[in-house]
Amino acid sequence: MANVTFRTDLCKGCGLCVSACPRGIIKLAKDKINKKGHNPAEITDREKCIGCACCATMCPDCVITVEK
Amino acid sequence: MTVFEKPKSLTDAEFHYCPGCTHGIIHRLVAEAIDALGIEGRAIGVAPVGCAVMAYNYFACDMVEAAHGRAPAVATGIKRSLPENIVFTYQGDGDLASIGMAETVHAATRNENITVIFVNNAIYGMTGGQMAPTSLPGQVTQTSPYGRDVSVAGYPVKVAELLSSLDGPEFIARVAVNNVKNVRNAKKIIEKAFQNQIEGKGFSLVEVVSSCPTNWGMTPDNALKWVEEKMIPYYPLGVFKDRSAGKEEDKA
């Protein structure tokens, strides 16, 4: 199973990972605010992640690490 | 097994760029190329004036900050002094295609053995969104509030096409970072631009069509759509010149 981790404090909530995810399992956490004052991206359903790294590829802030 | 992580040749400093700004992606691609080729220890980067002015804080290799537009001249000095090192510039459209056009063209025509990463986002970001030499016809900016009027402001400069008309340069390509596929292709092309230098082939420039959500007044997502719908039709992607491969022009 793939494992995706977000360095949440670096996230600027731009949402490019959300659009990039082919499984539609990333969203901006509307109920959370990180140190920078953004709603950070988070994964909603880890089981569905295929580790394609599309999210990390489009992330401008090196927030995401992908392991397989 | 880790399949994707922050490249080693980026420092721990957090990017100061706006949310959704593709400078961060392009920084990462440059660092990935440096990592892949194992050249961090001999790499020397030259930062521009513009949004990427503080790039010297982000790349872990030695860095020099140049005056506006002068990065190719500074890189020329560094490379002539240290030919075994790998020297690259990272420049925006105002820097490279307006105030630094002479330095760009002449470094290219000398086939200076350096790598140039040229970020074309069709606007002056750092100063708050003025018209760039690459702003599209009709594009509204702070200094073209009624849209770029080509009868007054002239036409955008197509840097890749312009430079590939010269005999000098080794490699001229244009890529984009608006979607996963294009980012992955950009990674390959940027790596090639560094590989060329390692092999002593000469001047290699990669124009990266990118976005500026803040100054375009769009969401990051919509900005990438604008790249797809407006920028890429005007600035077609492809390898424009690859002399060693015998390729003078091949628009993909």
Added chain:
Amino acid sequence: MGNKVLMKGNEAIAESAIRAGCRHYFGYPITPQTEVAAYMAKRMPKIGGTFLQAESEIAAINMVYGVAATGRRVMTSSSSPGISLKQEGISYIAGSDLPCLIVNVQRGGPGLGGIQPSQSDYFQATKGGGHGDYRLIVLAPSSVQEMADMTALAFDLADKYLMPVMLLADGTIGQMMEPVELPEAREPQFTEKDWAVTGTKMRRAHHIVNSLYLVPEELEKKNFERFERYARIEREEARFESFMMEDAEYCVVAFGIAARVSKNAVTAARREGLKVGMIRPVTLWPFPSAALAEAAKTVKGFLSVELSMGQMIEDVKLAVSCSRPVSLCRRAGGMIPSPDEVLTKIREMAGGYER
């Protein structure tokens, strides 16, 4: 040693630079300094050095910046209009605390001006030229021998104080031929410097060569540190030549070609019984203010002789705190005062201020 060769001033600069271990030259053609570039174009390829004719003076000075950032000796040369173009780069080099040599073989101005000798870039050289708070060490040769000697000195001072040094010559000294004893050749030094960009080799933190400080407190601190260095230079590096000053009642102040003309005038005045001497600033920054202040204790007046409308005269007045009258002998636009013109001014000064 003791071997003299006949050389043009401009060529003496080039050969001396090579002997000082400089292996990188970037320039752009402009009269009357082009011989420097031509000499470098011939010699550099033979000794593994770099000669590059840049696309502009702006590019040339930025190439200099690049080499200087790597910690190697590097120079450029130009003449007045070209030096104006270089000011941006000079400011960045000064703001990044890098050493280099900039040669200005001055011609008449302003604007395109002319191609005959001048000293009208004195303000530009000594008061900044580019933007921001910075100084250049400015050396003023008055012979072909000094063109050679001061080129070598310039590199040493630049390395010692980590700042750009300017050799401020003029078209006359650049073009004239004189016998010159060239300095001994030194090999280029490749010692590692703790600020130079040479690649980390993965053994140290990255070096950043930079003049950008967005936090005003940091930028102010940088400026104060730099000015502490400048203060030390003012104390230790002011150079001048004193000529017939022992019993002088009047003092001519002149540098470069104007000093050579003035020397003849002073000698002629002495024959007339006028007790005149001369102080020749060898460094224009730091200006030999202490020497002039000392002279002001005994002389009755000063005469500043310049190939400009009167620029150095301001520093002479400051140096003597306006305690003595300072008069001016000037020619401009490429004209050089004759010894007779200077002598006439000396007579006026001596007569005018006689009690």
